[in-house]
Amino acid sequence: MEIVENVYQLDCASHGHVFFIRSDEGILIDTGMPGLAEQILAELKSLDVAIQSITKILLTHHDIDHIGNAKALQEATQAEVWAPQQDVPYIMGEKNRPGIKRIMQAVVHPQKPSISGVYQENQSFGAVRVIHTPGHTPGHSIFHYKNVLFIGDLFQESKGKLKQLPQFYIWNKEEANRSISIIKELQYDWICPSHGMPIKRGVVTEDFLKKF
Secondary structure, eight states, rough: OEEEEEEETTTTTOSSSOEOOOOSSSSEOOOOSSTOHHHHHHHHHHTTTGEEEEEEEEOSSOOOOHTHHHHHHHHHHHHHHEEEEGGGHHHHSSOOOOOOHHEEEEOOOOOOOOOOEEEEETTTTTTTEEETTTTTTTOOEEEEEEEEOOOOOEEEEEEEEEEOOOOOOOOOOHHHHHHHHHGGGOOOOOOEEEESSOOEESSSHHHHHHHH
C-alpha cells in the first residue's frame, strides 16, 4: 500500500508493519514477525524495487515483531542494520525482555542480525530523521520523513482511533507519555503506526495528543 509518493506499507506484514521508503537509497523500517522474509522480498520486487538498492534497515525497537526478519533481510540485501543503543542487548539476546515479552522470546527465537550502528542524537539517514522516544522500550525510536511519521509502538490505531498499547507491553509509562508529547512539536501529515492503519493528521490525532 502506497501511503504517499515513494512511501509504502507492505501488505505481507500485518502484525508489526514493515515500511519501505524509495529514495536515493532504499530504506526499510522494521522487519515484522519471523518467517516473513521471502514474502517481504517478493512484495518489494512486485514494487519494482531492486533488492540490492536497499541499503538501510532501521529498527524502531527490540520487540520480536519488529526485528523478526532483520537477519534474513540483511543477508538478502547486504543492507546495514541500525538500532537504538539501549535496545541492542535485547536484540542480541544479552538481556531478557521484561514481563510478558520474556515469555514470547522463550517461544519465538528470531535470528540475530549484525548491528551496523546505533542511533546518535540528531541522527539522520538522508531525509529520514531519527527521534529518540523511550518508554515502550528503553531505546524506542521513531522516524520523520518529509510529511510522514513512522511511530513504531509509541501508540497504535484501531478502528479509526488512536490509543496506547496495553500497559503490560510498556517498559515505562511515564517515559512513554513524555515521548508521545514530542509529536506535538513536529510537522507531518501522516502517522504510520506499527499496529493499525496509517492515519492522516486531523481531529483524531489532535484529540489524542491533547491528553499528553
